[in-house]
Amino acid sequence: MKCKPSLSGNGTLQGHDYVDLGLPSGTLWATCNVGANSPEEYGDCFAWGETTPKTTYGWSTYKYGTDYNQLTKYCNNSDYGKNGFTDTKTTLDAGDDAATANWGSGWRMPTKAEMIELKEECSWEWTAPKGVYGYRVTGPNGNSLFLPAAGNCDECGLGDAGSLGGYWSGLLTAGSPSDAFGLYFYSNSVNWGYGDRFYGRSVRPVVKR
Numbered sequence: 369m370k371c372k373p374s375l376s377g378n379g380t381l382q383g384h385d386y387v388d389l390g391l392p393s394g395t396l397w398a399t400c401n402v403g404a405n406s407p408e409e410y411g412d413c414f415a416w417g418e419t420t421p422k423t424t425y426g427w428s429t430y431k432y433g434t435d436y437n438q439l440t441k442y443c444n445n446s447d448y449g450k451n452g453f454t455d456t457k458t459t460l461d462a463g464d465d466a467a468t469a470n471w472g473s474g475w476r477m478p479t480k481a482e483m484i485e486l487k488e489e490c491s492w493e494w495t496a497p498k499g500v501y502g503y504r505v506t507g508p509n510g511n512s513l514f515l516p517a518a519g520n521c522d523e524c525g526l527g528d529a530g531s532l533g534g535y536w537s538g539l540l541t542a543g544s545p546s547d548a549f550g551l552y553f554y555s556n557s558v559n560w561g562y563g564d565r566f567y568g569r570s571v572r573p574v575v576k577r
Contacts, residue, residue, distance in 0.1 A: 381575050382472035389507025391489055395482050397513055398573040402470050408500040410518035410529065413568025416536050416548040417442060417460060419469035425568040426523040436546035436564065443545045458545075460538040467573035475573040477538035480560075482574055483551045487558055494555045501530045503553060517553070521568025531555065534569040 378387050378399065386396040403412030403421065412421040418431050433439035436448060441464075442457045443449040460477060462468045467475045478486075486505065493504045495514075502516035519529030533553045541547040547562040550569060563569070 381474050384471050384475065384573070386575055387507075387511050387513050388509070389486075389490060389505075389511050389513070390509025391485055391507055393482065393485055394577060395478070395485065396575045396577065397478075397486070398467075398471075398475070398575075399513055400572075401516070401518065402466055402571040402573060407514040408498045408502075408516055410516055411570055413518075413521035413526065414466040414536065414571050415568055416565040417464045419464065419466045421568070424523055424525075425521045425566055427564075427566050430566040432565070433546075439545060442540055442565075444540070445543060445545055448545050458540045458542075465538055466536075466571045471573055474575050476575070477536060477571055478574045480537050480539045480549050483535075483537050483549075484560060487551065487560060492553075492558050501555070502533060503558070515553075515572065516570075517555075518570045522566075526568075534563070534567070535572050536569045 378385050385399045387399055388396055400407045401411030415425055427435045432441040438450040439448050440450050443454050446452040446454050465477050467477045491506045495504045500516050502514055504512050504514055506512040515533055517530055517533040519526050519532050520534040535551045537549045539549045541562045548565050549562050552559050552561050
Protein backbone atom coordinates (compact mmCIF):
# COMPACT_ATOMS: atom_id res chain seq x y z
CA MET A 369 0.00 0.00 0.00
CA LYS A 370 1.83 3.10 -1.20
CA CYS A 371 1.15 6.67 -0.21
CA LYS A 372 1.91 8.93 -3.15
CA PRO A 373 4.16 11.92 -2.42
CA SER A 374 2.66 15.36 -2.90
CA LEU A 375 5.76 17.47 -2.32
CA SER A 376 9.35 17.83 -3.47
CA GLY A 377 12.19 16.40 -1.40
CA ASN A 378 10.67 12.95 -1.03
CA GLY A 379 12.13 9.49 -1.29
CA THR A 380 10.80 5.96 -1.08
CA LEU A 381 11.53 3.00 1.19
CA GLN A 382 9.82 -0.39 0.91
CA GLY A 383 7.25 1.15 -1.45
CA HIS A 384 6.25 3.95 0.93
CA ASP A 385 7.20 7.59 0.60
CA TYR A 386 8.83 10.01 2.99
CA VAL A 387 9.52 13.73 3.07
CA ASP A 388 12.73 15.40 4.21
CA LEU A 389 11.69 18.35 6.38
CA GLY A 390 15.25 19.51 7.00
CA LEU A 391 15.13 18.53 10.67
CA PRO A 392 18.35 18.71 12.73
CA SER A 393 18.22 14.98 13.55
CA GLY A 394 17.84 14.00 9.90
CA THR A 395 14.62 12.13 10.64
CA LEU A 396 12.50 11.52 7.56
CA TRP A 397 8.73 11.39 8.06
CA ALA A 398 6.30 9.32 6.02
CA THR A 399 3.82 11.23 3.88
CA CYS A 400 0.81 9.30 5.17
CA ASN A 401 -0.44 7.20 8.07
CA VAL A 402 -0.22 3.43 8.22
CA GLY A 403 -3.30 2.07 6.48
CA ALA A 404 -3.77 5.17 4.30
CA ASN A 405 -3.26 5.61 0.56
CA SER A 406 -3.00 9.41 0.59
CA PRO A 407 -1.96 12.10 3.08
CA GLU A 408 -5.60 13.07 3.69
CA GLU A 409 -6.79 9.56 4.54
CA TYR A 410 -7.03 8.71 8.23
CA GLY A 411 -5.51 5.24 7.96
CA ASP A 412 -5.93 2.59 10.65
CA CYS A 413 -6.17 2.80 14.43
CA PHE A 414 -3.65 0.81 16.45
CA ALA A 415 -3.49 0.11 20.15
CA TRP A 416 0.04 0.70 21.44
CA GLY A 417 2.08 -2.44 20.82
CA GLU A 418 -0.44 -3.99 18.41
CA THR A 419 0.13 -4.24 14.68
CA THR A 420 -3.35 -4.86 13.27
CA PRO A 421 -6.54 -2.78 13.51
CA LYS A 422 -9.61 -4.23 15.24
CA THR A 423 -13.26 -3.46 15.91
CA THR A 424 -13.16 -2.67 19.63
CA TYR A 425 -10.40 -0.94 21.60
CA GLY A 426 -10.33 -1.40 25.38
CA TRP A 427 -8.49 -3.24 28.11
CA SER A 428 -10.72 -6.26 27.50
CA THR A 429 -9.35 -6.60 23.96
CA TYR A 430 -5.77 -5.45 24.55
CA LYS A 431 -3.01 -7.88 23.56
CA TYR A 432 -0.69 -7.29 26.50
CA GLY A 433 -3.00 -7.05 29.50
CA THR A 434 -6.68 -7.11 30.42
CA ASP A 435 -6.44 -4.06 32.70
CA TYR A 436 -4.06 -1.25 33.56
CA ASN A 437 -2.55 -3.37 36.37
CA GLN A 438 -2.54 -6.71 34.51
CA LEU A 439 0.17 -6.02 31.95
CA THR A 440 2.08 -8.95 30.46
CA LYS A 441 4.69 -7.07 28.39
CA TYR A 442 6.33 -3.64 28.46
CA CYS A 443 6.01 -3.23 32.21
CA ASN A 444 8.74 -1.69 34.36
CA ASN A 445 6.65 -1.32 37.52
CA SER A 446 5.37 -4.40 39.37
CA ASP A 447 2.27 -2.53 40.54
CA TYR A 448 1.07 -2.64 36.94
CA GLY A 449 2.14 -6.15 36.00
CA LYS A 450 0.03 -9.29 36.13
CA ASN A 451 1.04 -11.19 39.27
CA GLY A 452 3.81 -8.62 39.76
CA PHE A 453 5.29 -9.10 36.29
CA THR A 454 7.99 -6.72 35.13
CA ASP A 455 10.46 -6.55 32.28
CA THR A 456 12.96 -3.92 31.19
CA LYS A 457 11.16 -2.96 28.00
CA THR A 458 10.11 0.66 27.54
CA THR A 459 10.44 0.83 23.74
CA LEU A 460 8.51 -1.35 21.30
CA ASP A 461 10.17 -4.39 19.79
CA ALA A 462 10.15 -4.37 15.99
CA GLY A 463 7.54 -7.13 15.98
CA ASP A 464 5.17 -4.96 18.03
CA ASP A 465 5.82 -1.74 16.10
CA ALA A 466 2.89 -1.05 13.75
CA ALA A 467 5.11 0.87 11.34
CA THR A 468 7.76 -1.86 11.05
CA ALA A 469 5.27 -4.71 10.98
CA ASN A 470 3.14 -3.16 8.24
CA TRP A 471 5.71 -1.29 6.12
CA GLY A 472 8.86 -3.34 6.57
CA SER A 473 12.41 -2.96 7.84
CA GLY A 474 13.67 0.61 8.16
CA TRP A 475 10.29 2.06 9.05
CA ARG A 476 9.35 2.47 12.71
CA MET A 477 7.21 4.52 15.04
CA PRO A 478 8.84 7.79 16.12
CA THR A 479 10.66 8.30 19.39
CA LYS A 480 9.65 10.90 21.96
CA ALA A 481 12.60 13.07 20.91
CA GLU A 482 11.58 12.89 17.25
CA MET A 483 8.02 13.93 18.05
CA ILE A 484 9.24 16.83 20.18
CA GLU A 485 11.53 17.88 17.35
CA LEU A 486 8.63 17.82 14.88
CA LYS A 487 6.57 19.97 17.22
CA GLU A 488 9.29 22.49 18.05
CA GLU A 489 11.28 22.76 14.83
CA CYS A 490 8.32 23.02 12.42
CA SER A 491 5.50 25.47 11.86
CA TRP A 492 1.97 24.10 12.26
CA GLU A 493 -1.03 25.38 10.30
CA TRP A 494 -4.57 24.08 10.85
CA THR A 495 -6.08 23.50 7.43
CA ALA A 496 -8.49 21.27 5.51
CA PRO A 497 -7.14 19.98 2.17
CA LYS A 498 -9.84 18.08 0.28
CA GLY A 499 -12.19 18.84 3.18
CA VAL A 500 -10.10 16.88 5.70
CA TYR A 501 -9.09 18.79 8.84
CA GLY A 502 -5.61 18.54 10.26
CA TYR A 503 -2.23 20.25 10.38
CA ARG A 504 0.12 21.20 7.60
CA VAL A 505 3.54 20.79 9.24
CA THR A 506 6.32 22.71 7.51
CA GLY A 507 9.97 22.02 8.23
CA PRO A 508 12.99 24.32 8.29
CA ASN A 509 13.71 23.63 4.60
CA GLY A 510 10.19 24.55 3.47
CA ASN A 511 9.01 20.99 2.77
CA SER A 512 5.87 19.90 4.57
CA LEU A 513 3.58 17.02 5.40
CA PHE A 514 -0.07 16.75 6.43
CA LEU A 515 -1.30 15.11 9.64
CA PRO A 516 -5.05 14.50 9.50
CA ALA A 517 -7.15 14.86 12.64
CA ALA A 518 -8.08 11.19 12.55
CA GLY A 519 -9.56 11.00 16.05
CA ASN A 520 -9.05 7.94 18.21
CA CYS A 521 -10.70 4.56 18.72
CA ASP A 522 -12.08 3.14 21.97
CA GLU A 523 -14.89 0.83 23.07
CA CYS A 524 -17.40 3.10 21.32
CA GLY A 525 -15.55 3.09 18.00
CA LEU A 526 -13.94 6.04 16.25
CA GLY A 527 -14.46 9.38 17.96
CA ASP A 528 -13.45 13.03 17.53
CA ALA A 529 -12.44 12.56 13.89
CA GLY A 530 -11.99 15.95 12.27
CA SER A 531 -11.18 17.69 15.55
CA LEU A 532 -8.55 15.56 17.32
CA GLY A 533 -5.30 14.04 16.13
CA GLY A 534 -3.63 11.36 18.25
CA TYR A 535 -0.34 9.81 17.12
CA TRP A 536 1.58 7.15 19.05
CA SER A 537 5.30 7.14 19.69
CA GLY A 538 7.09 3.86 20.42
CA LEU A 539 7.79 4.76 24.06
CA LEU A 540 6.16 4.10 27.43
CA THR A 541 5.77 6.77 30.10
CA ALA A 542 8.16 6.62 33.05
CA GLY A 543 6.78 4.83 36.10
CA SER A 544 3.30 4.32 34.63
CA PRO A 545 3.62 1.58 32.00
CA SER A 546 -0.12 1.42 31.38
CA ASP A 547 0.38 4.65 29.41
CA ALA A 548 2.41 5.44 26.31
CA PHE A 549 3.58 8.77 24.92
CA GLY A 550 2.07 10.43 21.90
CA LEU A 551 1.46 13.68 20.06
CA TYR A 552 -2.05 15.14 20.37
CA PHE A 553 -3.59 18.13 18.68
CA TYR A 554 -6.76 20.15 18.23
CA SER A 555 -7.34 23.14 15.99
CA ASN A 556 -5.92 25.51 18.62
CA SER A 557 -3.19 23.44 20.25
CA VAL A 558 -0.45 20.89 19.65
CA ASN A 559 0.73 19.02 22.74
CA TRP A 560 2.97 16.20 23.86
CA GLY A 561 1.24 13.81 26.27
CA TYR A 562 0.31 10.25 27.11
CA GLY A 563 -2.68 7.93 27.15
CA ASP A 564 -3.82 4.42 28.01
CA ARG A 565 -2.17 1.84 25.77
CA PHE A 566 -5.46 0.27 24.74
CA TYR A 567 -6.64 3.32 22.78
CA GLY A 568 -6.53 3.06 19.02
CA ARG A 569 -4.53 5.94 17.56
CA SER A 570 -2.83 6.84 14.31
CA VAL A 571 0.70 5.81 13.42
CA ARG A 572 2.92 8.03 11.26
CA PRO A 573 6.17 6.15 10.50
CA VAL A 574 9.66 7.59 10.36
CA VAL A 575 12.96 6.44 8.88
CA LYS A 576 16.60 7.47 9.24
CA ARG A 577 19.01 7.43 6.31
